[in-house]
Structures are given as C-alpha cells and as structure tokens.
Amino acid sequence: MAVVSAVSAVAHEDTRQKQPTAERTGPVWTGAWGTAVQQPVAGSEDWGPNWSRQGFADQSVRQVVRFATGGSALRIRLSNAYGTTPLRITAATVARSAGDAQVWPGTARELTFGGRQSTTIAPGRELVSDAGSLSTSPLEKLTVTLYFADRTGPASFHRFTTATSYRAAGRHLSDVAGDPFKESTNAWYFLTGVEVSGAASPRRGTVVAFGDSLIDGTGATPGADNRFTDKLAERLVAARRPLDVVNAGIGGNRILNDSPCYGDKATDRFPRDVLGRPGVRTVIIHLGANDIGAPQMGDPCMGSAPAVTAGQIIEAHKQLIRAAHAHGVKAVGATILPMKGALFPVYSEQGEKVRTSVNHWIRTSGAYDAVLDVDRALANPVDPALPRPGYVFQDGLHPNEAGFHAIASAMDLDAL
Template identity: 80%
Template structure:
C-alpha cells in the first residue's frame, strides 16, 4: 500500500496533470493581430538602443488558495510591509538586465516600493556586493495598473548562462491578491519589513514554491545577429511536474543546457502552466492557451520560436473528476487540431517559428486520465502533428519516452511515480530529441 507521503505525491502530480496539446481558438487570431506593446516588438538589429531577449520567464495565473497537493501560497492574502525574494535561473547571460512584473489579475494598482536583483548564493542568500537597485523610469518605486505589465530600467549586472539570480521586491503597502505562478520547482522567500540588500537569508523565515508578480527577466548583450528567445508553451510537461524542487531538471532546463553547451545564441523561457488546456479555462490551471498566447509568447521581446505542448489535459479532463478543472467536456481530435492551427497562424503572423510537441503516453498514469476513447484522440492529434506539415518542426515527446513494447505506455525508467510525467531521465530524453537547428 502507498504511504501517506506517497499518496500526497500522487495527488500533487494529479493536480499538475499532463502537459500536452497546443492551441488556440479564433479569438486568438484577432488578439494576435492587434499591435503589441512597443517594448515587445522585435526591432531590427540596426535600431538604436539595446536589443532585449527573455532569459527567464513564467506564465502568470489568477490568485488561488493553496491546498494539500500544491502546498501553501500567498496569492490570496498578498503582501504588506514585506520583502519577497524569488530565485530564478537564466538560460543565457548578458551585460545588462531588466525584470518584467505583472499585475494581470489585480483589481487595484500594484505599488512596488523598491526592488533589487543579485546573484544567488543558495536558498535566500545572495553573494555580498552583487545586489543592484532597480529603477522604473528613473524612480526607485512604481505603480502598475490592473491588467498591465511593466518592465524595469536596465541594470548593469553581467550574467552567465545557467546562473541563478534572486529578485527581491519590497511592498510597503497592502498589495491585495497577487498575480502569481502557482507551481514551481524553485523556492520564494518572505521577510517582514524591508530587506532588499540583505546578503544573508536569516530575515526570510517563510517560503513557498510559487512566484509572485515576477513574469520575466530579460537580458541585453553581447550582441549577436542571431540571438533570440525560444518560448516553451504548454502544460505540466513544460511547467516541470515530476522534477524535484531546486534541481533544475525540467525538460526546459535540459533544453537550455543543450543550447548553452552548443554555444547557440538562444534563450529559453518557460510559459507552461500545470493542468492548462488549449480549449477551456479552469479555476486553478490558468486561462485557456488561446487566451494567454499573446501575453505569454507574442508580447515577449526577441521571440524566435515557440514550442507548443498542449491538448493532453483537454483529453483527460472528463476522466479526472477534478473540480479544479471546472468544465470538462469531451473533446474531439478535430477541435484540438483546429486550435493548434490557429496558434500556428498567430505565431507566423509575428514571424515566430512554431514547433509542435506530440502528446506524451497516458496509459500508465496512476490517476484517472486514460480511456480508450481518449487514446484514439491522442493518437489522431499526434499523427497530425507529425505528418501535416503545419508546424515548422516537430518535437516527438511521445516517441522519446514511449515503451517500445506498448507505445501507449511510457518507459518505466523515464517517468515520475505518477506513471505519466517525465523524471530527470525522461526530461533528458525529450530535450535530446529536439533538433536544435529547428529552433
């Protein structure tokens, strides 16, 4: 029998659910055709000023209570006279950087009294002397209107590929509920009062596995005519369900390591949300992919390629009985494929290459996601991704981790104990299957 700890682990994974499918409805095409914010447009290399690319990023979600599966978070209560220190890992380096903050789901202006960025020295500690004070239009603090994002001014901090940084935000006033990213494999820390430049972590006495208001870190330089960002867009496969906290062993981490080792001028931004669907919103798993595609992919600076992995949760939702999914209608392969097509068109309209990722094997899951009907749908969608030519490239997640004896099952050594999400070996296999030239 399973231990209590094991059962909790299974529930955690079930919430993180699949990560697979891709897409976007006709509403997305209308949205993607609208002008992007000036800082998000890709400018010619000859343009004056720095050219920015996303070296780290996450997809933001509505505030939601923590629970037994996901652990506690501070999104509903927000912050007041508190400092929040968040640890991130950049994919590539640069000479200068800036941060992107989001009040996408706020109902009132978000006031940030001050912010710093520094090199991480593990946990809540930073390397002495590396903290840089961030400004916003020349001011130490800023206010972000509801539903809007904001980028800081450039700060001089030379960074290296795969380096960990900390971003510390101080909130003097009450923020109200926080726009955040619910599930991470990193840790964020909280301290009472103002602790922006503390090298030690003693003041940061509480922690959670979530990110708050922070949605991107962007770098500039060294200059390269080919430099750009790869955004991985999808559900729990991208988000990292199955990776141990603090280990940086998600598929996207392995991909960033391959790119860095090959010295390619490409950054990687992870825009996955565990449980996300291509066709429907859910209370806990984010807006449907079609509605968040512009914010999470198109409006980021320097995006060259998007890898789309969506659809598995749409297929599995009717079997799950998960109230966090909200509506869970049965969906056809035709509907999922049409959503993928719209997403591809939206990417191409902005000159962004689109790579389709096939849906991973679901039969071995130790929670209710598999059905024969769903398997037929998964097979049909995967066949279309591989053979239609609609995508500019294909990442065959399915074949990278499938069991040769029964392709509906994953290789036993490639999955987390939930039977579906990749472990470190599985993530390595998926990243190794990506043709870097296709990016």
C-alpha cells in the same frame, strides 16, 4: 548596494522586438528567464501552500531564477494581470544568488522604473523596469527581491515551480544573509520575466516553451534545474547557440477551456505569454493532454470538463500556429505524451484515440515548422501508449529527470 539610473523606461506598452537590423539603435532585449501567471488560488496538498490570495503588506519577497544565457544588462518584467486594484512596488533589487535566500556580497543592484525607485501597475497590466547594470553569465542563478510597503491585494502568480521563493517581514532588499526570510513557498509572485541585452551575437533570440505540466516541470526534482527547458538550455549553451529559453507552461493548462486553478485557456494567454515577450524567435507547443483527460479526472479545479474531439484540438493548434507566424515566430509542435498507466484517472480508450489522431496530425500535416516528438521520446517500446518505466515520475504520467533529458535530447537544435 549600487543604485542604477534609468536607461530606458518601458511601461504599459508592447515590448515585442523583431530580430535586430542594421538600422536598430539601443539595446536589443531577449527573455533569459520567464514564467506565466495565473489568477490567485488557495494552496492545496498536491500543489503546496502559497501566498497568492492574501498578497503582501510591509513584506519583502525574494525569488530565485536561473538564466539560460547572460548579458551585460538586465531588466525585470512584472505583472498585475489578475489584480483588481493598482499594485504598488515600493522598491526592487537583483543580485547573484548564493543559495537559498542568500546573495553574494556586493552584487545587489537596485532597479528603477522610469527613473524612480517605486512604481504602480494598473489592474490587468504589466511593465518592465529600467535596465540594470548587472552582468550575467549562462545558467547563472539570480535573486529578484520585491518590497511591498502597502497592501498588494491578491497576487498574480505562478502556482507551481521547482524553485523556492522566500518572504520576510519588513524591508530586506539587499540583505546578504537569508536569515530574515523565514517563510518559503514553491511559487512565483508578480514576476514574469527577466530580460537581458548586450550579447555579442546578432542572431540571439528567445525560445518559449508553451504548454501544460510537462512544460511546467511536474515530476522534476525541486531545486535541481532538471525540467525539459533546463535541459534544453544546457544543450544550447554547450552547443554555443545564442538562444535563451523561457518556460511558459502552466500545470493543468488546456488549449480549449479556462480553469479556475490551471490558467486561462492557451489560445487566450498565447499573446501575453509568448508574443508579448521581446526577441521571441521560436515557440514550442505541448497542449491537449488535459483537454483529453479532464472528463475522467473529476477535478473541480478544471471547471468545465467537456469531452473533446481531435478536430477541436487540432483547430486550436492551427490558431496558435497562425498567431505565431503572423508575428514572425517559428512554431514547433510537441506531440502529446503517453497517458496510459497514470495513477490518477486521465486515460480512456476514447481519449487515446483522440491523442493518437492529434499526434499523427502534428507529425504529418506540415502545419508546424518542426516537430518535437515527445510521445516517441517517452513511449514504452512494448506498448507505446505507456511511458518507458525509466522515464516516468511516480505518478505514472509525467517525466522524471531521465524523461526530461530524453525530451530535450530529441529536440533538433537547428529547428530552433
């Protein structure tokens, strides 16, 4: 295992970067992978088990991530956003994935933090590691392994993923075989980003997809990399566009209200999950479906579930657009997916009127810089309030693999 010395220590600071200029020196970073964290919550039958509430102690956690594009150096971003005590990272490594919890021999690199092997993250804060000299290529999978010698307390985490994370007792940072990692879960812990530098194109940047379960990937086959953002990244790579893609969706997320299980409301988490990342050029926003459907759901995980108006949702979208534009970020509005026919109580006639009004505004107001028409990409030609049968997951609402492919195909790459 090679040990990488500190190249640039960046901790507890605003790491946003504008597009590169002739005067800029040093590496230019973009987000090649990312996720949004939420407060610890118990596992469930629908979302699966997770380790967020108990956290970790004398354990190694190996997490698998898939890049959009590559670079000659990388660093990781870690978060203690919802921690109540300091979080000590004893050590961390990155390596090329060889499938499941295995890594390719000779590829493990130890990461440092300000030149040190370990670091501590204060409650409510995040930091990035020093640069590590592991080159990466487009659509490659890597592992990030974190070792916690001390008790972490409850973990800031991402509740639902289509990838698998692994846990082992003791210190197993550079193990090639996956044998010690006997436990697994479909969630990510503390890790919110992997960022790269060293790309040749000066036009390189990051596209962040921001929103709810449609963005997060509910309905996608676990381990198959067929979420909307995966398909979009593949299109960009095939077209030789120098853009990374970060998924900042949270299943169940709303634009107007917080939830104990589905994350802070989107207007509150937008600065951290979108604007706080380096190299962001464009954000794609799909939000409003859960605000519309919450009163019918009767889901205690929603917390407060008031009926909402189209005007309230539109005003919140305008707030996100203004925040993006103030940071030089282009905003792409994604229309709300068809909701009729879902096999759980999310649809109502009044809610459909709200959805139709919001979608009309997204398409015609000119407030967004561009539009991704998710609604029309998925709609049934016979009844546009319903999804096309071949595009819908077994719950009757979320896209399946064909549906995610249709959404990604509907995105005008020039608009990014």
